[in-house]
Amino acid sequence: MxxxxxxxxxxxxxxxxxxxxxxxxxxxxxxxxxxxxxxxxxxxxxxxxxxxxxxxxxxxxxxxxxxxxxxxxxxxxxxxxxxxxxxxxxxxxxxxxxxxxxxxxxxxxxxxxxxxxxxxxxxxxxxxxxxMERDRALKAYHQAQQQMRADAVRCAALIRAQQAVSMSLGGIKPNISSILRDCLAAVPRADGAALITREDKKLTYDAAIGSAASQASAPKWSAVPFADLCMRTGQPFFSSDIFCDQRADPATVKLSSHRSLIIAPILRNGTNVSCLELCARLPGIFTDDDILTARLFAGVLGGIRME
Known part of the structure; x- marks a missing residue:
């Protein structure tokens, strides 16, 4: 020295x-x-x-x-x-x-x-x-830029979904799978999306894409029990890790390939008629923004004209 x-x-x-x-x-x-x-x-x-x-x-x-x-x-x-x-x-x-x-x-x-x-x-x-202050400022700037890009993608996806729903008012049947893909674009942390509807008092998968498709086609485990809870209460269901969720059936939940789950109720004329499911294989992956986005898409889906 x-x-x-x-x-x-x-x-x-x-x-x-x-x-x-x-x-x-x-x-x-x-x-x-x-x-x-x-x-x-x-x-x-x-x-x-x-x-x-x-x-x-x-x-x-x-x-x-x-x-x-x-x-x-x-x-x-x-x-x-x-x-x-x-x-x-x-x-x-x-x-x-x-x-x-x-x-x-x-x-x-x-x-x-x-x-x-x-x-x-x-x-x-x-x-x-x-x-160090410069590095913190740059990190905050890049995070803000990422958030702005994510917000732009989310808004664009919501607009596309809303346009598809608006077309249903003119008699054109919307492509539900396309709307679900828009939902995944808006919530990139999700790797699966599904529309669950109630028919004759039974909940079934009306459409599913991504990793949610396995639940709809040959389910060893499905989110239907959670969807039922969501529709009965009219409140969104969220679990950061269904393997550790006391509301899950311990006998079947381990069969799921998913860990994180969001289910948002879809209301039509004030009645819970179906729900939107977003799922991910990783635990603890969804944010508050993701939950809000799921609710927004559920609101959009609630505007579909049903014959």
Missing amino acids: LASQACDTPIALVSLLDADRQWFKARVGLDACETPLNQSVCVHALKQRNTLVIPDLLHDERTSHSPLVTADPYLRFYAGARLENPNGVALGTLCVVDKLPRPEGLSEAQANALKALAGQVVAQLELRRAI
Whole structure:
């Protein structure tokens, strides 16, 4: 370390202090990487703006009882320049230490060098802080961009679905599978979607795409019991992991290839007539936005004209 060379000492430290400890973020000639604050010599350097020089730690009342002085490593000489950020907050010190006392302290050139190097340490700390703030800002920017793109995709998918439903009012039967594909586009974390309807008091899969198709074609397990609960209560059903959901039948739920599940009721003229299912193979994958989107698509599907 340059400070050790400039001041001709065997030990040099960049010491940062918090509420109860001091941490040696860079060190030469000392094995310890931290000490309790009540053993710190650097804490005294923070009390003054000028460089603190203690020619003999053993004969200074502030430090004579410190274990760093009375026991290994038996420190005797100390000179520390305060590290202060642009707001005037003391962060720690750049210090040089010797195991021999130095009655003469530091020369003027050495003191100036120590102070200049302390300024460089602060500059490096500020640069690191600025880089971290930049990285956080960039991360927030990219997240915002991703959210904007996701919102745009969601809106476009909803508009397509709404247009398909509007056409049904003119007598053109909408393609339910196409609407379900729009739903998957709006909720990309889902890998399956289905429309479950009630016919003759029985719930059946009216349409299914993606991983939900296996439930409709040859189900070892299906979401019908959850759909029934959804339709009876008129409230959306959500499970972040149906394997751990107490509402699931433990005897059959393990047969499911899905873990995350959203079921939104579809109302027509105020009556629950069917429901929209979104499923995913991974647990804990759906967000609040996904649940809201499922409800919006359920609202769109509720506008389909039925013959």
